[in-house]
Amino acid sequence: MxxxxxxxxxxxxxxxxxxxxxxxxxxxxxxxxxxxxxxxxxxxxxxxxxxxxxxxxxxxKNVIDNVVFKKGYLYKNSYEVSHLISMKEINLLLKKARFLVGDKYFIPSSSLRYLSKKEKTQLGEKGIISKDEFVLIEKPVLNDEIKLRFSELIRNKKLYLYPNNIYLLNINSLSNFKVSELLKIRQKDLKRLExxxxxxxxxxxxxxxxxxxxxxxxxxxxxxxxxxxxxxxxxxxxxxxxxxxxxxxxxxxxxxxxxxxxxxxxxxxxxxxxxxxxxxxxxxxxxxxxxxxxxxxxxxxxxxxxxxxxxxxxxxxxxxxxxxxxxxxxxxxxxxxxxxxxxxxxxxxxxxxxxxxxxxxxxxxxxxxxxxxxxxxxxxxxxxxxxxxxxxxxxxxxxxxxxxxxxxxxxxxxxxxxxxxxxxxxxxxxxxxxxxxxxxxxxxxxxxxxxKESDTERLETDNFNSIKIQSITSNNNYDKNHSDSGALLYSDSSKKLKGRIEVKDLYFSYRSDEWVLRDISFSVEPGQTLAIVGRTGVGKTTLINLIMGFYIPQKGEILIDGMRIDKIPLNILRRNIVSVMQDPYLFSRTIKENITMGLEYDEKRFFEAIETVGLREFMEKRNYNENEMVMERGATFSAGERQLISFARALYVNPSILILDEATSSIDSETEQLIQNALEKLVRERTSIVIAHRLSTVKKANKILVIDDGKVVESGTHSQLIENRGLYYRLYSLQFAY
Ligand SMILES: Nc1ncnc2c1ncn2[C@@H]1O[C@H](COP(=O)(O)OP(=O)(O)O)[C@@H](O)[C@H]1O
Ligand SMILES: [Mg+2]
Incomplete structure (x- = not known):
């Protein structure tokens, strides 16, 4: 697999x-x-x-170059340089330079880094820039001792004083000072660093x-x-x-x-x-x-x-x-x-x-x-x-x-x-x-x-539409919408159908190659019961699926109360037809939710439903209340018990048309006897279609349809069909006789 x-x-x-x-x-x-x-x-x-x-x-970079290593050259503005470096470059240099006084500028070393060492020496020898690098010191804090050494350095042309308390100190003289002294001298830069x-x-x-x-x-x-x-x-x-x-x-x-x-x-x-x-x-x-x-x-x-x-x-x-x-x-x-x-x-x-x-x-x-x-x-x-x-x-x-x-x-x-x-x-x-x-x-x-899958059900009449619209417009509280979606499924579908079913010349196939159902025609009057009998695989469930509107027939039509089912809004159709399958599906929710299936909870109706099908007795025996969780699709229930829940589900919805598709085959004969009354009540009050192996309701049905190979081969009441001695008679004597 x-x-x-x-x-x-x-x-x-x-x-x-x-x-x-x-x-x-x-x-x-x-x-x-x-x-x-x-x-x-x-x-x-x-x-x-x-x-x-x-x-x-x-x-x-700026901290290191302009604060920590603030070194550069003294530059004397002169046009003699033009044969060494171009005017354009000079102007560029002057832009980054700092004007000191007269024709003197301080040019940071980083601005001169595109000049080679040779060019720099040449400029130095001409006296256009200083030979040595200088450190720019602004507004130093000086004690007497430093003052003394400063004046000596000035005398030796290792230090220059410019206006605004700016000093230029030859980089080679830095070693004359102790670290603590340097910190004082360069206090302004330390501030900048901070x-x-x-x-x-x-x-x-x-x-x-x-x-x-x-x-x-x-x-x-x-x-x-x-x-x-x-x-x-x-x-x-x-x-x-x-x-x-x-x-x-x-x-x-x-x-x-x-x-x-x-x-x-x-x-x-x-x-x-x-x-x-x-x-x-x-x-x-x-x-x-x-x-x-x-x-x-x-x-x-x-x-x-x-x-x-x-x-x-x-x-x-x-x-x-x-x-x-x-x-x-x-x-x-x-x-x-x-x-x-x-x-x-x-x-x-x-x-x-x-x-x-x-x-x-x-x-x-x-x-x-x-x-x-x-x-x-x-x-x-x-x-x-x-x-x-x-x-x-x-x-x-x-x-x-x-x-x-x-x-x-x-x-x-x-x-x-x-x-x-x-x-x-x-x-x-x-x-x-x-x-x-x-x-x-x-x-x-x-x-x-x-x-993009467009094989959707009819949206225009369908309340899924409303879920869709809601999901687009509401931005808050996904959970709310999520739990509401069940209610939307059946909401506003109070229109009750009478339950007259008419099937005319119906042809259907799942795949294009062969017909599963051929030329099926029959009708059921409101409140009557139709039984469908036939061997496994002849198309009984398929017929039910068509009536439920799950699939669309290729030919022929299905009418309910005289309306084609594809013209009946899906919510109304589904609200009025409920089918109980052989293997009912239970959700991992509470028993109550599994029975109400999102319909408004009505306590009286709920207890009536579980009472009628005998579920209440079972719940009491097990000490369950209606809020008991169903675990793992009902793995903790017996097949019969699961079926009881699905009967209660059908009864709670109270549809005009009830379909029982081999619904009692997983119930043992004893339980079947127990719910016989309930079942009879279930089918008596509405139009019913019953597919069954051994149910006596088949005998009591107003009409029995015998299907073989996708076609209706016989129809009539029980006694008529027995008299006919056809397929029904054979099936009956094989399976129904007990
Ligand atoms: N969803 C499906 N897709 C294709 N073929 C299907 C599908 N369901 C049933 N069939 C086929 O259609 C035929 C009729 O099936 P079904 O109506 O379930 O018979 P039954 O009378 O036992 O209920 C069978 O041959 C089955 O294999
Ligand atoms: Mg079937």
Missing amino acids: AKYGRIDKLNEEKSNKTIYNREIFSLLFKYIFRYKRYLIYAILFVAVITPINLIIPYFF IFIAVIFLLLIIQFFSSYLQILSLMKLSQYAMRDLRKDLFAHIMSLKVSYFDKTPVGRLISRATNDVETLNEFFSSVMVTLLQDILIMLGIAVMMFLVDLKLAMIVIAAVPFMIGLLVLFRMKARKVYLLIRTKISSLNSFLNETISGIRIIKIFSAEDKNYSKFKKHNLSLFDAQIKQLYVMAIFRPLISFLRWITIAFIVCWGAKGIVQGKVSYGILVMFIAYIERFFSPLHEISEKFDIMQSAVAASEKILSVL
């Missing part, structure tokens, strides 16, 4: 490829656009988070809250969207015709509403906006690096092809194993599902060992697939790490060389290292995000194929 499941899945995946991408896109965004304000918030936060990520390393730290701290706080709010709005967006999508999916699935469920495995539909929706959730909450943000940050970093230092930027960019190659390789490998794992998980799931559901049969035939070894096989192949994934996963992160550190090492080497040559500042080096960290960090997840994206497309394809 698991094997078939897999083939089925493959087919399913193939056939879905025909759905256009545009539709997938519009499905994804239809649900998001309802909550677009959260999307807008999230994108607004991108506009906050991205610049902060870019600016912090740049801040580091301000820088405060600003960075503030930026980090802003980033923290922005990220927090961004994640929150994305999660909200996603949860709202998924809630709506699940609602619409559920409403749509509920609205599909019974025939859709004949051909669609239940597990697949469940997976649509759970796994596939969850994949989309992941996409919305952790990929959509964050991927955009990651890419923006990476681009921004690249731009910043190029603006600050071309050569170092080139080194980092040189790592990009390796990065991309690694990602592509990884994605190829990872996708393969990911798909493998998914198929293994789904086959293990279906195996478990089947085995656990069929545990009784397995025990009866002592097939535990066989199943255990089958399970071991499934388990092992899942394990193997997981191990494969492990190897791929385990190598990826270390590889990215490796690449990052190699890049950092190159940057440090080149940067250090540049520092020695005066071409790179300490600040730039620090900035680059910080940028590389940030540049590589999204890579860890980016590949995962691409996978989620791809899965999201696949998931929406599958969800779409369900949502």
Whole structure:
């Protein structure tokens, strides 16, 4: 079975490829656009988070270059330089320079880093810039001793004093001072450092809250969207015709509403906006690096092809194993599902060992697939790490060389290292995000194929319509709608039909190849009982399904009270016809809910119903009240007890037409005798169709229809048919005689 499941899945995946991408896109965004304000918030936060990520390393650079290492050259404004460096460059330098007094400027070393050492020496020899570097000191706090040494340095031309209490100290003389003295001298810069730290701290706080709010709005967006999508999916699935469920495995539909929706959730909450943000940050970093230092930027960019190659390789490998794992998980799931559901049969035939070894096989192949994934996963992160550190090492080497040559500042080096960290960090997840994206497309394809299934019941007269509308308009409290849906099913259908059934020239087939029912005609007057008799598989249940409106006949028509059933609103039709099947389905809800089936609870009617069918006596014996939970589709009840509940269900609805489809075959003869009166009462008060093996109601029926091979072969009352000595007589003498 698991094997078939897999083939089925493959087919399913193939056939879905025909759905256009545009539709997938519009499905994804239809649900998001309802909550677009959260999307807008999230994108607004991108506009906050991205610049902060870019600016912090740049801040580091400025702190180091302009506060810590505030060195530069004394520059004398002179046009003699023009043969060494161009006027344009001079003007550029002067823009970054600090005017001191007269024709004197202070030019930070970082502004001169594009000049070679030779050019700098030449400029120094001409007296255009100072030979040595100087440290700019603003408003130092001086004690007597330092004052004394300062005046000596001034005399030796190692220190210059300019207006506004600005000193320029030859960098070689820094070693004349102790650390404590330097701290005093450079107090102003230390203040600046504090301000820088405060600003960075503030930026980090802003980033923290922005990220927090961004994640929150994305999660909200996603949860709202998924809630709506699940609602619409559920409403749509509920609205599909019974025939859709004949051909669609239940597990697949469940997976649509759970796994596939969850994949989309992941996409919305952790990929959509964050991927955009990651890419923006990476681009921004690249731009910043190029603006600050071309050569170092080139080194980092040189790592990009390796990065991309690694990602592509990884994605190829990872996708393969990911798909493998998914198929293994789904086959293990279906195996478990089947085995656990069929545990009784397995025990009866002592097939535990066989199943255990089958399970071991499934388990092992899942394990193997997981191990494969492990190897791929385990190598990826270390590889990215490796690449990052190699890049950092190159940057440090080149940067250090540049520092020695005066071409790179300490600040730039620090900035680059910080940028590389940030540049590589999204890579860890980016590949995962691409996978989620791809899965999201696949998931929406599958969800779409369900949502697009147009084989729905008549919506225009149908109250499923109201569920649908509700699910779109109401944003709050899914649970409320959820539990209400049962009530909507039968609401507002108080119109009571009289119950005259007329079937005319009916032809029907499930598949196109052969008729299951041929040329069936009969009628039942209100309040009368029709019995249908025939061998297994002749089409009795099919006829009932047609009267219930589950399927549409190819030819002929079914009239109730003279109206074609496809003209009767479905809620009215279903409210007026109730069928009790051989194997009734119980929900894992309370006994009460199983009987009222979402109809308004009426205590008197409820107790009357359970009393009439003898359920009350049974409940008292078991000490159950009406709020007792039915476990696992009624596994704790006997088949007969389950049937009693379904009789009570029919009685509670009080339909105009009652159909009993071999409803008593799972009830033992003793119980049958007990509920005989109730049954007779049940059928006497309304139009009834009874399909039965050994029920005496068949004998009492106003008319008996004998079906064979999809056709009515005999009809009449019991005594007429016995007299006929036809099929009925033979069946009767075989089965009904007791
Ligand atoms: N949902 C279905 N899809 C296709 N064929 C079906 C379906 N239900 C029943 N059949 C086929 O239609 C024929 C009549 O079935 P049914 O009406 O259930 O017989 P019965 O008289 O025993 O109730 C059978 O041959 C059965 O295999
Ligand atoms: Mg049947």
